[in-house]
Amino acid sequence: MLRYILTRFLLMIPLLAVVSLLAFLLSQGSPGDPVESMLQSQADAENASGSMSRINHNDEILKIRQRLGLDLPLFYFSVATLADIDTLYRVREIQSRPVLKMMARETGHPDSVMFWFKNQLRLSDQIRKSLTDTIQPATGIDRENLNRALSLNEGILLTVNYNDRAARIDSLANLLSLIPAVKNERALFEKGLFTYRFLYSNCAAWKKYIPSLHLYGLNNQYHQWLFGNGTEKQGVIHGDFGVSYRDGSPVMATIGKSVKWTLLLSLSALIMALFISILVGLKAGARPGGLFDRITGFLSFSLYALPGFFVASMLLLFFANPDFWDWFPASGIKDPEVFNPNESFFRRAIGYLPFLILPVISLTYAQFAFITRQVRAGVIEAMESDYVKAARSFGLTENQILLKHVLPNILFPLITLVGQSLPLLFGGSVIIESIFSIPGMGLEMYQSVIALDYPMIVAIFTIIGFLTMTGYLLSDILYAIADPRVRQGKEAKS
């Protein structure tokens, strides 16, 4: 038995690694620059006090990139083509990366492309220097031309299309020939132009069909994300999923706050569903085909087809609406601070109750339909078994048989069902929570997806993946305890 659990556990580890890797890649393949969006949200939070100068802004970005480890390679290794630039992750100008990648692919000379790129950057710096030169300040038409040259040069580094880029390079050449006083710039430009012409006249396009492997070692983003960098980041292994882009608070703290409500809701819904459906299932399964069975069968089948958001909206419509019955509050959960903290637990629970009843009902009904069918099928099977016949022949009443003999036997598949609903207990229901605006995991998930808050999304992905696998493991172990055939590695044949 121990061996079985151990093998299952070991099999889980590579799958977990894959899930975490997928979640991580999802956050990397996402559009938009995380640093920009982070700064944006911080600026929003500071509420338009952000009159940061452009230079300052760039410095800030660099610092944050370094702090988040975004200047590191993505993974332990990379598989790229021979034409690709293997140090592209070091290029600070993120918008230029696609251009460089494309150029390297087209020409097959990654090093020369990088050389050209650095040369153009130097040209920009040189132009900027000439513009701010105090000894020989550029004036009048020259200044204007220099400014235009600067923006043209920066435009070149952002143009992916080959023809557009060629046109811009031509006009830059014309522009620089108009300014007599800029020798340095012209020399740099000539050098760049020479490299550029060389690149496109000696294309080695075949290189993009040859794979090349680069090893980056342990100092990479994934490794840091997983194990931390020893100083600031703790790593996922230690439960640190980083900082939310939305408000800059640690992801785990936010999850801890939200999961409380979700657990409360989904646990009470699960318990209620189990309680009701076991009772109904027992009664229905005791006499299959009877009136009660037919009614509950039809009911549970209909309930199964009712969309959750419809039920929730209907409940709100009828029970939280002054036009019908205004029994329950429409949405939200009052903050615990509203209550006197010294209030007894019981009174506080009573205070929460009206907020919870409607959501719990709308969470319960769907599970009710499913579990009732399971229980009913189990009861029907059990009623035909020998031990029930024996019990009957001893003269036990039907109720005694159902509760004492049948119930323990059908509980078992239910335990595995509970095991598999583990991720649901954590994740909650996006729809129900957003309808009733309960600050639980579902709403958190929804909001972070809408705001593209990747650290949060990745954390939820990873945790739910982990819980799903744990749920599978749990139910498998429980099955193995019950069924010796599984334990010995043979699949039970039905």
Place this chain on the structure above:
Amino acid sequence: MKRKKSANTFIGRTGLKLFQKSNLIPFFVIFWLVLAILADVIATDRPLAIKTEQGVIYPAFSAILNPHRIDRYKLGSEDKQERILDHDHVDWKQLPNDWVIWAPVPWSHEKPDVYNRDFAAPGGKQKIKSANGHMTDIPFRFRHLMGTDRLGRDLMAMLIHGSRISLKIGLLSTLIAGLIGILLGAFSGYYGNDRLRLGRGSYILAIFGFLIGLFWAFISGSPRLNAGFESGLFHASIQIFLSFAITAVCTILAILAGKLFFRQEVRVSVPVDQFVQRFSEVFSSMPKILILLTLAAVLKDRSVGMVIAIIGLTGWTGVSRYTRAELLRIRELPYIEAARMQGISVSRIIFRHALPNAMGPVIVELSFLVSASILAESSLSFLGIGVPVEVSTWGSILSEGRQDLDAWWMVIFPGLAIFMTVYLFNALGRRFRASQLSRR
């Protein structure tokens, strides 16, 4: 065996006896299909036929071919003035006519009824402009039987046109999920972990070919893929298909090369089933709603096609599980053994002999999948991240109704539409299952 039987008699015995006995479900499905297909003629503000000064015309039908039709005509031969009838903008209800036949629901799903804006209740006061230009109470024929929305659009017309979108999304995404699931399930079930035997050299070559194929398809081809994604769903799917084709061709070529070079060698079995099972396990361990949400939020191109693709691509695991289980059973049957002995090719055995017999449980699963896809679409639309904003679906109508709970008809009617459709397809699946049981 016993357990399976009891689980299925539940389906046979309970439920609506009416549906079970008199076989009404297919009729309801056909009714739903007709409603969706003929939505343009059933719910439209253009008359089916009208006799005006121009003669008898059929605006509702001609709108199918050209919705922006403009008629230019002259009355008689001596009339100098050209008259214009702009089908798109004329108020048909005010048009002078000799006689007129209206559509069953004489309102458009797009054009608002300006006199009944801001949620006109189904049973409440509704107005219409009479021929002499006064506002009067609406006659019963033109009543908005299910009310209107904020803009004044007729809810019933919107629901009927919404059925078309849910039909499209339900069937097409099930088609995608079904194709992926059946293919993966069929190969993993037929080959299992032991049937696909390759020489050791060919095996290594095949892995190599697969990897290099992946490289050429997805890494060398990344500019191609990016360009495809930028130019829309159609190009993106072509490029993705091309990439998979490149991978497959490389793998097959490598296997063929292996067979050519290494004639006699030790044969090892390829654990096809293991690969597919692990893949689908990883896939299903991710929360589906989160995948849907993330994909829908990340992909900027919000179109009905994208929603279909997203739901289809995430829904195949169940189908593949059922197909695999069936094929694991069928592949042991004598007739498959016989076919193998005759040297019939594997693809022919799978597609001609094994799969048709495995289709029973798969069809059951597929009809459940249709209802699940419709549910998924309406949930996404309800959350406001499904189809584009200008397309109104059942889910988005319900979501609009939830904002203003006074308009109860905006919640109840779309909800009932979703409920009935989902119920219908669940019942259909149940019927399929019951009919299979009785056949065995």
